[in-house]
Amino acid sequence: MTARVVFKKASRWYGPVMALNDVSFELGPGVYGLLGPNGAGKSSLLKLASGQLRPSQGTVELLGRPAFGSPGVFHSVGLCSDTDALFEDFTGLQFVSALLSLNGFDETEARKLATEAIETVDLKDAMHRKVGGYSKGMRQRIKLAQALAHRPEVLFLDEPLTGMDPQNRRRISDLMRRLGEEGRTVLVSTHILHELEQVTRRVLLIHNGRVLAEGDLGEIRDLLDRHPRSVRIKAADSRGLARELVVLPDLVSLSIEEATGHLLAEIRKPDAFFAKVQELSAACGVEEMWVTDENLESVFSYLVSK
Amino acid sequence: MTTEDQALPIRPLWPAAKDVFFISIERMLPRPRSFWVFVLLALPVFFGVLLRIYPPKGLPLTGFELYGIVIALFFIRNLLPLVALLFGSALISDAVDSKTLTYFLTRPISRLSIFLGEFMAYIVTVLTLTVPCVVFTYLVLCLGTPQGTGFGAPDLVQDLGACALTLFTYGGVFALLGVSLKRPLIPGLLFLFVWEGFVANFPGDAPNYTLTAYARSLIRHRPAEEGLAELFSKFFPVGESVLVLGIVGVVSLALAIWIFSRREYVISS
Amino acid sequence: MSTSQIYEQHYRRLDASIPLRAQRWIPIAREGLKALVGFRAFLGLIAIAWLPVFGRLVQVYFTTRFPEARRIVPVDDKLFFDFMGMQIPWMLLMSAYAGAGLIANDMRTGGLLLYLSRPLTLGDYILGKVSILFASLSMVTMIPGLVLLLGARSLAPDVLGDASHLLLLPKIIAFALVMILPTTGLVLVMSALARNPRFAGLGFFFVFVGTTVAQGIAWQATRSPYAGLVSIQACMRRVGEWIFQVKPTRMTADLPAEWALLVLAVLCLGCLFILKTRVRAVEIVK
Numbered sequence: 001m002t003a004r005v006v007f008k009k010a011s012r013w014y015g016p017v018m019a020l021n022d023v024s025f026e027l028g029p030g031v032y033g034l035l036g037p038n039g040a041g042k043s044s045l046l047k048l049a050s051g052q053l054r055p056s057q058g059t060v061e062l063l064g065r066p067a068f069g070s071p072g073v074f075h076s077v078g079l080c081s082d083t084d085a086l087f088e089d090f091t092g093l094q095f096v097s098a099l100l101s102l103n104g105f106d107e108t109e110a111r112k113l114a115t116e117a118i119e120t121v122d123l124k125d126a127m128h129r130k131v132g133g134y135s136k137g138m139r140q141r142i143k144l145a146q147a148l149a150h151r152p153e154v155l156f157l158d159e160p161l162t163g164m165d166p167q168n169r170r171r172i173s174d175l176m177r178r179l180g181e182e183g184r185t186v187l188v189s190t191h192i193l194h195e196l197e198q199v200t201r202r203v204l205l206i207h208n209g210r211v212l213a214e215g216d217l218g219e220i221r222d223l224l225d226r227h228p229r230s231v232r233i234k235a236a237d238s239r240g241l242a243r244e245l246v247v248l249p250d251l252v253s254l255s256i257e258e259a260t261g262h263l264l265a266e267i268r269k270p271d272a273f274f275a276k277v278q279e280l281s282a283a284c285g286v287e288e289m290w291v292t293d294e295n296l297e298s299v300f301s302y303l304v305s306k
Numbered sequence: 307m308t309t310e311d312q313a314l315p316i317r318p319l320w321p322a323a324k325d326v327f328f329i330s331i332e333r334m335l336p337r338p339r340s341f342w343v344f345v346l347l348a349l350p351v352f353f354g355v356l357l358r359i360y361p362p363k364g365l366p367l368t369g370f371e372l373y374g375i376v377i378a379l380f381f382i383r384n385l386l387p388l389v390a391l392l393f394g395s396a397l398i399s400d401a402v403d404s405k406t407l408t409y410f411l412t413r414p415i416s417r418l419s420i421f422l423g424e425f426m427a428y429i430v431t432v433l434t435l436t437v438p439c440v441v442f443t444y445l446v447l448c449l450g451t452p453q454g455t456g457f458g459a460p461d462l463v464q465d466l467g468a469c470a471l472t473l474f475t476y477g478g479v480f481a482l483l484g485v486s487l488k489r490p491l492i493p494g495l496l497f498l499f500v501w502e503g504f505v506a507n508f509p510g511d512a513p514n515y516t517l518t519a520y521a522r523s524l525i526r527h528r529p530a531e532e533g534l535a536e537l538f539s540k541f542f543p544v545g546e547s548v549l550v551l552g553i554v555g556v557v558s559l560a561l562a563i564w565i566f567s568r569r570e571y572v573i574s575s
Numbered sequence: 576m577s578t579s580q581i582y583e584q585h586y587r588r589l590d591a592s593i594p595l596r597a598q599r600w601i602p603i604a605r606e607g608l609k610a611l612v613g614f615r616a617f618l619g620l621i622a623i624a625w626l627p628v629f630g631r632l633v634q635v636y637f638t639t640r641f642p643e644a645r646r647i648v649p650v651d652d653k654l655f656f657d658f659m660g661m662q663i664p665w666m667l668l669m670s671a672y673a674g675a676g677l678i679a680n681d682m683r684t685g686g687l688l689l690y691l692s693r694p695l696t697l698g699d700y701i702l703g704k705v706s707i708l709f710a711s712l713s714m715v716t717m718i719p720g721l722v723l724l725l726g727a728r729s730l731a732p733d734v735l736g737d738a739s740h741l742l743l744l745p746k747i748i749a750f751a752l753v754m755i756l757p758t759t760g761l762v763l764v765m766s767a768l769a770r771n772p773r774f775a776g777l778g779f780f781f782v783f784v785g786t787t788v789a790q791g792i793a794w795q796a797t798r799s800p801y802a803g804l805v806s807i808q809a810c811m812r813r814v815g816e817w818i819f820q821v822k823p824t825r826m827t828a829d830l831p832a833e834w835a836l837l838v839l840a841v842l843c844l845g846c847l848f849i850l851k852t853r854v855r856a857v858e859i860v861k
Contacts, residue, residue, distance in 0.1 A: 014572070043574055047572070051411075051412070052408065052411060052571065053570050053572065068570075071316045071411075071417075074414040076314075077412065086406070087333060087406060089332070089336070099409055101328075102322065102414075103317075104321075104414065
């Protein structure tokens with residue numbers, strides 16, 4: 001598999017401000033989440049990846065070519081930026097068709113592709129209305145449509161779910177997942193953590209211009225051996241279960257939550273712990289068990305605190 | 307499919323520029339500012355109609371002479387350079403301010419085609435606003451007069467050419483300003499009213515370094531100058547004026563394209 | 576006991592009174608000026624606009640050393656009238672720089688909503704913006720004029736120190752107001768209409784220059800002094816000629832100064848009307 005987006009020791013600064021510092025990673029097919037707090041460097045990373053800026057140091061390659069100064073790659077690249085800027089006097093269909101014409105499609109083909117893309121984002125009813133009259137969510141969807149319309153292999157989506165209602169968020173999240181399954185490379189920058197988790201497990205965590213971690217969320221979690229896993233167990237006999245589990249050598253802490261009666265454990269070696277709980281499940285009436293910190297927020301806060 | 311296959315070559319220059327042109331013209335021409343510019347440029351037409359309806363006693367000038375004053379003073383010397391500053395400096399900076407430049411920069415087209423498409427849209431827009439005003443001014447002031455409209459028709463054609471060349475040259479200069487500077491308005495106004503306004507009337511070779519001196523040399527039937535301009539203003543042969551204005555316009559555009567091709571645009575919400 | 580309620584949906588008159596502070600426009604003016612003073616271009620423009628003050632003071636000093644020179648370059652009301660007249664281009668540039676974005680930026684970015692969500696009226700907002708521009712334009716017209724007067728009086732007390740020249744102070748202030756107020760109104764109207772500072776500034780120049788050129792053409796065609804009523808600059812100069820009692824220019828010699836003043840007054844009122852109707856927090860999208 002050839003990597004489509006390649007950062008090699010890329011740095012970017014604006015005057016004295018370092019936006020990205022020595023960033024290296026590769027992206028192949030699939031959906032990747034780009035996560036970081038405000039000012040982490042997410043927008044700069046996306047701008048470098050989409051060829052709008054050149055790196056101050058290092059290289060950024062898109063489909064095998066330098067991202068900046070290679071407009072030819074944009075036959076296969078789509079960008080949905082975070083700016084709320086559109087051609088206000090154009091209708092939705094005109095807007096997407098006009099941009100498709102820049103990709104080299106003739107008028108008929110451009111209209112056909114534009115209509116398909118607009119249907120994908122569920123804006124067909126409004127496509128003959130001027131974009132200037134669209135609501136925030138509609139504006140976001142039409143921006144997405146222009147990014148998708150030419151069926152690019154690589155998609156950069158900067159905060160694509162901003163301003164959308166829950167129903168459309170779900171629709172767009174499903175779309176992103178589908179695009180990843182089709183073999184495209186989708187890099188999504190978002191703050192909405194729980195929705196990103198529904199779309200992908202592959203993440204790129206960035207903070208203060210540096211990549212903290214990249215890869216599968218679970219694997220990253222596993223690598224954080226300094227932090228014990230937090231597990232919550234719902235059982236009929238929590239105290240009896242606690243008496244049996246307290247002897248385990250890799251157990252860090254054990255408590256019973258007063259409000260719910262659930263058992264809360266922090267463990268270093270989850271496999272041994274899970275096996276023990278399985279043994280005791282019948283005797284102690286174990287109903288449910290789940291890991292509470294294998295999510296983006298927890299992983300990110302652990303990494304930032306390192 | 308390898309990644310190299312997925313990156314096709316950029317689109318040829320002229321088809322891409324044409325597509326940029328069609329998008330830009332739709333965003334430039336049918337706008338309130340174009341309408342108001344047209345109204346201002348059409349002031350001589352309204353004035354001419356008033357003069358024809360209420361002719362003053364003992365009108366000192368013929369209609370054609372008055373038309374000559376309008377062309378030289380109103381259009382060539384004052385309004386057209388302002389029109390060029392308004393539209394020319396906004397060529398790329400408008401797209402930057404409205405944050406829509408990203409849409410062009412993330413398409414498989416060269417920056418040269420983007421710039422050329424925008425400049426073509428500028429030329430078509432300003433000529434669409436200017437040509438009818440000049441023609442109607444001529445017709446309103448000369449139709450039905452003893453000299454008639456045929457008398458000055460060759461001059462009208464030359465004047466239209468002078469207007470087009472003035473808009474082209476100033477447009478190139480201000481496009482360069484717009485691409486180079488974040489705020490081109492004040493430097494543009496200083497250029498127009500200090501450099502072009504005063505230096506063109508200095509003695510010696512100073513007018514050689516202004517554009518307005520060459521532009522007004524293109525008007526064959528220009529009125530006599532008054533004041534300082536009467537003493538010091540310089541006029542050049544038409545051929546030389548066309549050449550100088552053309553070269554300045556082309557060089558300015560080339561520089562503007564060179565800067566635009568290399569510049570990074572940090573456009574964020 | 577339940578505290579939930581369902582309210583009847585009929586019209587209810589708001590009886591609340593708004594306890595507004597006095598001089599609510601002052602913070603707008605203060606912050607606006609503070610922001611402008613932070614720009615080097617603003618200070619540079621003021622510095623260049625003040626250069627003629629020193630030129631004129633040198634001229635006055637020259638006449639004190641060589642009194643015969645006063646026959647060629649007299650030190651009288653005309654000196655101050657000419658000086659103020661020559662500040663008009665700097666006033667125009669300052670208007671375009673400091674004034675074009677005053678309202679346009681607020682309307683474009685939604686900043687107007689921030690202002691009007693405070694205990695301010697629309698009048699306070701407009702007054703605040705007018706104050707910013709008034710102060711900026713005073714710095715290139717009225718204040719240099721007054722400094723020139725002070726400097727010239729101290730250099731040539733024998734000429735300017737007598738009672739007949741006491742009226743120079745109100746004359747300079749009056750002419751400055753005649754220049755500043757219509758300019759302020761026009762720039763703010765352009766700023767409110769254009770939503771883009773560049774277009775607002777250029778629109779202002781279009782109107783100012785366009786009307787001046789139109790006056791020239793109209794005069795050429797008709798030789799009527801009333802052609803001057805078309806030009807804002809000509810009206811300003813005509814009123815200034817009347818204030819300073821100097822010989823009027825050829826084109827407007829027979830134009831009654833009251834007519835010129837009336838045109839400027841109508842312009843100011845018209846601009847105020849347009850500002851009040853145009854500047855609003857809500858844009859109705861059709």
